[in-house]
Amino acid sequence: MSSESISQSINVVHPITLSHGKNAEVWDTEGKRYIDFVGGIGVLNLGHCHPRIVEAIREQASRLTHYAFNAAQHSPYIDLMQRLTAFIPVDYPVSGMLTNSGAEAAENALKIVRGATGRSAAIAFDGAFHGRTLATLNLNGKVAPYKQKVGTLPGPVYHLPFPSKDNGVTCAEALKALDRLFSVEIDVDDVACFIVEPVQGEAGFLALDVEFAQALRRFCDEKNILLIADEIQSGFGRTGERFAFSRLGIEPDLILLAKSIAGGMPLGAVVGRKALLDTLPKGGLGGTYSGNPIACAAALATLDEMTDANLQAWGAQQEEAIVSRYQAWCRDKISPYLGRLTGVGAMRGIELAHADGTPAAAQLSQLLALARDAGLLLMPSGKSRHIIRLLAPLTTEAAVLEEGLDIFAACLARLD
The missing domain is CATH 3.90.1150.10 (Aspartate Aminotransferase, domain 1)
Structure with missing residues (x-):
């Protein structure tokens, strides 16, 4: 990183400075062209500067650049939530809230499941990545570099092996670890949720075992535990479907969204069973920038393209x-x-x-x-x-x- 004004704790993969981009191509400040197989780390499923999204941003910026939805409602937030909840392929009534990022979506999901269940423990998986905020660090399934030098993390959080044909961990091995967890580490009645990526991103695009996913859904139903699907990287068409959980034959209780939700604008969401989203008291959810009108307009244009x-x-x-x-x-x-x-x-x-x-x-x-x-x-x-x-x-x-x-x-x- 060239600038001393930027924290040296930020790691940059490519030592170049980008100037502009179009669809799958970007150019650096020296004028060199690159084909982009990074896509802002999964943010740009519709590419750089998609014309429909750019026009939506421009139009909204001329009307209303910001208003905190907690203070007064605005149409882009309302319109987006109506479209977004209809876009979720589940059979139950859906509601949700908008956030600024995927990590913030995960943080709010933890609040929601605690409020709904009265329990605090979360079960995540080896290799998982759910964010860089303090609570999400503990959900992550590896130490370096995210958990180094930050001390005790919010919890309790426990981890299980992630079963996938891509890493050689079988469904039987993961279920055996699940049984051990509740025999040795924690009472099942203290667990609020499991949180899992249908396809792990940071771990190397490992697809969750279908048999295990269905067994986990049955287990959660039997034990009154909530199941959170982190679709932040796998969602919005990356696997060829709206969301990757559909290929597993399950319906999660909560779904975390971000990245390609808004064509590059900072936006995330927690969506899921309406009864869960209505659990916390008035004011328990929200945020100053959450659901910014310009980001909402970009997301609406994104959904227009994602038939x-x-x-x-x-x-x-x-x-x-x-x-x-x-x-x-x-x-x-x-x-x-x-x-x-x-x-x-x-x-x-x-x-x-x-x-x-x-x-x-x-x-x-x-x-x-x-x-x-x-x-x-x-x-x-x-x-x-x-x-x-x-x-x-x-x-x-x-x-x-x-x-x-x-x-x-x-x-x-x-x-x-």
């Missing part, structure tokens, strides 16, 4: 391109470090590993630099920082996507 037909078409096109190219790379043996393909739909990770299966973290760092020099921005993930997560906009033009995958393959072949 089921569009999401399915975009997801299928990108999934087919990524999977077919990955299979060709494996067939042609372009690199000894090419590992597994993780995730579902267009939410895909490519692992770098040694022949014995151990993470090839050094090679991933080399790949980041090689790809950047060649005009492609990539994002690392995984416990060992050894999985590239592909987050190109869903709207990426086919030719641009292929160009980016060509660069990826050429750089992968150069690793030593």
Whole structure:
């Protein structure tokens, strides 16, 4: 990081300064073009500066730039919540609240489940990422760097193994750990909620085991525990459906939203069972900037574009391109470090590993630099920082996507 006026505790993956972008392409201040497979870390499912979203922002900015919804209602907030709750694919009555970010959505969800259940404990999963605020740090499923040097964290929070075909943890192993947890660590009657990502993001795009998800839903119903689905990164079409929980055959009680909800504007939400959202007393939820009118206008324009037909078409096109190219790379043996393909739909990770299966973290760092020099921005993930997560906009033009995958393959072949 070049500026001494910015905290050196902020880590920047790519040592460049961006100037502008359009859909899946960005340019730095030196005029160099890059294909963007990072997408603001999953924020830009509709790409940079989508014309419909830009126009909505401009129009709203000329009418009302801000009003705190707690002080007086404004139409963009009301209109968005009506549209957003209708967009949630569940059978029960839905209501919600808007927040400034995903972490703030998670924080408010913790308040809601405590108010609804009278319990305080939360169960999260190894490898999870739910934010950088103090309470969400404890939900995260790894220590470095998030939990280092910050002392005792709010809780109680317990963690279970995350079962997925992408990490080799089976449903049976996770259920055994669940049984042990309630035999050894905590009384089940003290647990307010489970919080889980249908597809883990930070961990490397690991898709939750379907059998386990359904078993967990039954367990929560039997024990009167609430189930929170964190769809902050996996939502709004990234897996080819509105939300990733649909592929699991379950309905969560609360859903956390953010990232691609508003085309790059800072916005998040907690939505779910209306009875839960109405539990806390008047004034128990809200925030000065939560549901800013301009961000709401951007979100409304985003939802206009996210028809089921569009999401399915975009997801299928990108999934087919990524999977077919990955299979060709494996067939042609372009690199000894090419590992597994993780995730579902267009939410895909490519692992770098040694022949014995151990993470090839050094090679991933080399790949980041090689790809950047060649005009492609990539994002690392995984416990060992050894999985590239592909987050190109869903709207990426086919030719641009292929160009980016060509660069990826050429750089992968150069690793030593």
